[in-house]
Amino acid sequence: MTSSIRKRLSTGAGKRLVARPVAVAILSTLLLLLHRALEAQQVSGSIDTGDTAWMLVSSALVLFMTPGLALFYAGMVRSKNVLSTTMHSFSMMAMVGLTWVLWGYSLSFSGHGSLIGDLGWLGLRGVGAAPNPDYAPTIPHTTYMIYQAMFAIITPALISGALAERMKFGAYMAFTFLWSILVYCPVAHWVWGTGGWLRTLGALDFAGGTVVHISSGVAALACALMLGRRQHLGSEELAPHNVTMTVLGAGILWFGWFGFNAGSAIGASALASSAFVATNTAAAAAALSWMAVERLATGKATALGAASGAVAGLVAITPAAGYVGPVSSIIIGLAISPLSYCAIQLKSRLRLDDALDVVGVHFVGGSFGAIATGLFATKAINPGMVRYNGLFFGGGVQLLWRQIVAVAATAVFSFALSIAILSVIKLLSGIRVTREDEAMGLDLTQHGEVGYHLEAV
Amino acid sequence: MTSSIRKRLSTGAGKRLVARPVAVAILSTLLLLLHRALEAQQVSGSIDTGDTAWMLVSSALVLFMTPGLALFYAGMVRSKNVLSTTMHSFSMMAMVGLTWVLWGYSLSFSGHGSLIGDLGWLGLRGVGAAPNPDYAPTIPHTTYMIYQAMFAIITPALISGALAERMKFGAYMAFTFLWSILVYCPVAHWVWGTGGWLRTLGALDFAGGTVVHISSGVAALACALMLGRRQHLGSEELAPHNVTMTVLGAGILWFGWFGFNAGSAIGASALASSAFVATNTAAAAAALSWMAVERLATGKATALGAASGAVAGLVAITPAAGYVGPVSSIIIGLAISPLSYCAIQLKSRLRLDDALDVVGVHFVGGSFGAIATGLFATKAINPGMVRYNGLFFGGGVQLLWRQIVAVAATAVFSFALSIAILSVIKLLSGIRVTREDEAMGLDLTQHGEVGYHLEAV
Amino acid sequence: MTSSIRKRLSTGAGKRLVARPVAVAILSTLLLLLHRALEAQQVSGSIDTGDTAWMLVSSALVLFMTPGLALFYAGMVRSKNVLSTTMHSFSMMAMVGLTWVLWGYSLSFSGHGSLIGDLGWLGLRGVGAAPNPDYAPTIPHTTYMIYQAMFAIITPALISGALAERMKFGAYMAFTFLWSILVYCPVAHWVWGTGGWLRTLGALDFAGGTVVHISSGVAALACALMLGRRQHLGSEELAPHNVTMTVLGAGILWFGWFGFNAGSAIGASALASSAFVATNTAAAAAALSWMAVERLATGKATALGAASGAVAGLVAITPAAGYVGPVSSIIIGLAISPLSYCAIQLKSRLRLDDALDVVGVHFVGGSFGAIATGLFATKAINPGMVRYNGLFFGGGVQLLWRQIVAVAATAVFSFALSIAILSVIKLLSGIRVTREDEAMGLDLTQHGEVGYHLEAV
């Protein structure tokens, strides 16, 4: 997602001074020297206010995605579980918001290990105002840290769609607490941390296709398998209780995703702009193609479908956003919706109860996006970060196999660890609520409150 | 909305170096030369990170207005049409989000024609990282392009308020597809494109009074006329089903409108700040005056009224935002609400079924704002872009008649084309749902889903 | 909140050029002179686009908090009062949005008086594009003005939680109109205005602990006392009608609060970043500790509790955000929730009807935060603004007693004036609706509309 190389190149390009015929030779010389001095300063860590402004905004935008996700998911469950589902997201803002500062950032980004960070930045010791040249040379180190926090918050919340309407709240908190440490931090380090093995290998993940979407999508599968199906699966009553809430959630996600993807340029650069365009375009294309698939399959395009398609497109473009051009992003967007749609139909046929389709959207979308990066990435878009062009841009399979390795490694690791964590919790305290509590609803039984009292009293 | 002249002036002013007495003469000379060189570089296209940050954010904000509009409108229809109305907005994010990249931007902004752009930038060929000095000299060209995309997305969505609760979804998609090409792109080119005849004429439209609000407001009138009235018009049952949704929508629109109006300065400049102030002030004044009108007319100020007034004020200030001072923006805000309110009462008396008052808010607001620009615009606020002061600022009718020409031309053009497009679609496939489908609700009959299952199951 | 000193220091640091061994001595000299010239220019008022971008965004974010607050509060009342409660917030965007421009900003920030501003900036005369070196040397003065407007808008809206479900709308408007002039403007001047006595004294309030939260929290107490209890207090029917609305509101508040707190650095600086981190961390910690308290007290953590905790944490960190490190912000966050929770239980026992717990959250949170600033503030985080370190950082009670003075003075002043204003209005027109209107609901009786028609018609 970020490397000092890319940053230095692009900033350097932006600041390159072109001498005009009118400028005398001595000025040119002085300017050249001045430029070098500025460059030096850049590297040694002065803060660019424009880059910092954009990264602070991006951090806020990504934080805002989590309440957006709460709406997106909560609209799809029954009204008796609306607060439970909301809490699955909101509680991550609380828990991971704290643990990230305490140890998460350090485990993910400090040191130079290949598998996991070290404890050098525990409690943010040493993470201060001065930029970190490895990750973000033009913004305060604290800005980079808090930007990353927002990714760590939303990732476990994404999993919650699979376990909706039947998991004990305490077990959920325990699971996400451990998962965050044992899965998220290592995978983030592999892909983005200095020394991380996937980063070193040269696998590309611009904004979190593997770290965020594949890791959570696979964990979702583990949860669905371990928890089993909800009662009444397949009957009418499992229809979404408030689709407008889901669409609003999708709107907030789309909005926030600009921070997620364009923010991953770690500056207000042309690269950020390019990622922004790819993001919007893929989301649009995927929403449209989901509507088209529904039109063909059932005769009618739905609002839930358009929202689902948009999110699938946003997921799929995430790993690729900073490496591909607008036409590639259209292709990626158009292709993901039929894939996700089919995966979801397959799930229903297998009677796997991934309640809100985390596997179909995030695992399928993230994997497709990671592989599409191996097909469409091009130095023309990002000379600083793309080492090998994608297959369709003449780079052969050099990048593609790296991408496949990254997908496979992340998927296997997250799946195995998720099953292990859930098994331990199941043994210790159980993971599923009683039949009666499930029928009564999780809001009342897990949280002692109800979502709505809409009628006059 | 933007011109290289304005930009260069304001940036130039900001970067002008003031030599201090302590500085020796040689340094002054060098600085002057350096300054020239920097200026040169500015023109030849270096990126300002602060401007870019602001424009990326503005793009995100304007995108967010469309889900906001979905809420604003959907809250006002009956619950059986809530998703249909939501889809009218959300589907534009999908469709126009794609077509803008493919041909819309090119048709609107490329070339130097007076009536429409050319195909030079088809599929964004040639639209890259380097700034375009004609439109936005300090930000990547892609940023300017995607910022404009958001305007193209929301404009057809605005129309949908007039056709709510009775139009076939397929016909709606066909209509907006064609309207976007045949009306939006030309009008955007007239007003903002290089060579566009209204731009050349010297008509002013800071952020889209004609391009966005008049064009959509008049198209809304065409839709209302072509579709006819809903069943049960005038009976209690047509009351809004969820006013809190509408107020939230208005809040999001207000928030996003800062990107719309202050973003139209195409940089984080004093001009952006001035437009930001005018926007907030006019919205506040108009919300207040709508409440006052209601208090006088019916004895009670309503939440729907406050929200409607805020939106009317935001519409009215849109064309003027970058040309007028805060006191003018108060006058514009205070004046628009009584005007819109009366227009809406007139509509009811004429039994014209402009369901959610697009004509009363957007056509009346946009026209009033465009004309008010001819009254209140002043070089004191914007020396770079205002050629003639408004009537009240000593500029005579020079600007005023240009504004009237722009309003009239846009209105006539959009109305005629809208009627034509609708007529063709009506002939080919029909535009209105059956009586039975209308009674059953469009959510079920057009989309095969329902908005709410709020009761426990 | 802001001082030219801090600004100059941090920008100066950011721009300090480090000469490299390769650079010849003459270049060093020239650079030094150039640097001085740039510094001079900085002070004499050139605009930094990055800072301006961040402050425009922050202004938009703080504006967005008010619709967020509308949701947060409106979700907690009964459905028959949902629009009334919404209007309590939305109407402040209208009214204060206008009066701030007319006289509010002048009364708060112009002149050098110790108790209140003067009328020098009435109607924004003299508030233009040029930065004001006293308040914000790197952004347009208009930007600083509009940023402050958003604080003035939300503060009276915060009070409305205490008076929900029983106050006449006209009386509410009159009260907030007068309160804004007689309480908000003076207190803002005391704390932030040039010459303000609390500023001169050296009391610290980074983003409005006293100005916003204590002043409104105490006014809320006055309202609850003057209005008396709602009918049926204590019965089941007073449960929140839509908790998802409240959680969404809390999400928007959290998002907007980054503008509130990190924006109070008045630039895209390392200080802004540090305040951003403190804000997010304290919110997370407080949400978590509220959940923990509930778990201990009632056996179950609620969604309403998590949302309430997050807001309490955001309130508590507000005065401290720019002066404390991340570990201090964790302590502040963890501590505030038990305090607020106990205060709320106490309120219930006293049968004081502060309907939505403004006293428990804003007065308790603001006071605790102000005092915590006296404990945790450190020059290590903010060398430019912290004169004395907090008690726990070796500064003795120098700062602490100043903080206590600020809390006490603000509380006494706001309470006395609030009681006085309410008494006058009570005498003239009454402040409480009739028993029958209260039973029927304020939406119907004060606004002539109802929130929901969710059932099919």
Place this chain on the structure above:
Amino acid sequence: MIKIEAIIRPNKLDDVKAALDALGVQGMTVIHVMGSGKQRGRTQHYRGQEYIVNLLDKIKLETVVSDAEADQVVKAITQAAATGDIGDGKVFMSRIDNALRIRTGEQGDSALK
């Protein structure tokens, strides 16, 4: 006294109320219900999952009237609610043994007026 329960289409409520008004019948209670019968449901799709929903939105209108008025009221409702298409609904009549106005304590027919 007779209790008349009419299950009608939601969008016929206004017409039925007007018809009752014309007869001078003002007292009534209206309930949002869902009904199934001959009228076929509509298919809904959520992410491709198909639900055939045969409970459709209906309105149940209850009014208790004196024995004398009953037939006239039923007729008025029937006429106002009919469209001729399947799904128009049903009217049920049953006996009420006593009625009481809470405000005054009046009983029987006089409680109804």
Place this chain on the structure above:
Amino acid sequence: MIKIEAIIRPNKLDDVKAALDALGVQGMTVIHVMGSGKQRGRTQHYRGQEYIVNLLDKIKLETVVSDAEADQVVKAITQAAATGDIGDGKVFMSRIDNALRIRTGEQGDSALK
């Protein structure tokens, strides 16, 4: 067995429930309804359009009791629900032929307890 249907003001539900509790009547079913009668509606305005709404929110409380208890229960409800203002509501009584507890299959009066 007698079925007692009481249409009351929403904010009287708590009081009525308490009164029934005092009598030992716990079994009841509560429905949100809208009613019209003598009580005049309130005017609503949406963008200046006026709607006079004469369906007001009410609560319908149904409880089936043995013949012996009926009068007492009606009296309790009436007292608890009355305010003396128009709109207090009505109580209707009608005969139930049989009652059955689903859980146990008990029938008649013993199904009610």
Place this chain on the structure above:
Amino acid sequence: MIKIEAIIRPNKLDDVKAALDALGVQGMTVIHVMGSGKQRGRTQHYRGQEYIVNLLDKIKLETVVSDAEADQVVKAITQAAATGDIGDGKVFMSRIDNALRIRTGEQGDSALK
């Protein structure tokens, strides 16, 4: 004709509908209600304030059938709705004097089919 009113658990509606379908009974009206009875309520907390809510969500299913069918229908409902735990609900039977199909004007038993 007999009116059968069954108050059941919300999540038993599907099963009950299927059971009625099997008997050929399609006409029915379903209402969301809240009930109290033997089943104890759940405690809710809002900011530490405790509310013991003893009105729980239930479904009321009404179907009017001919005298002949009544017993069979009651049996089908009872079987489908039972879980054996407290809160399964009740079935009430009462007499309907006449039924009328709005669409056709048919009366009596033939209006029900």
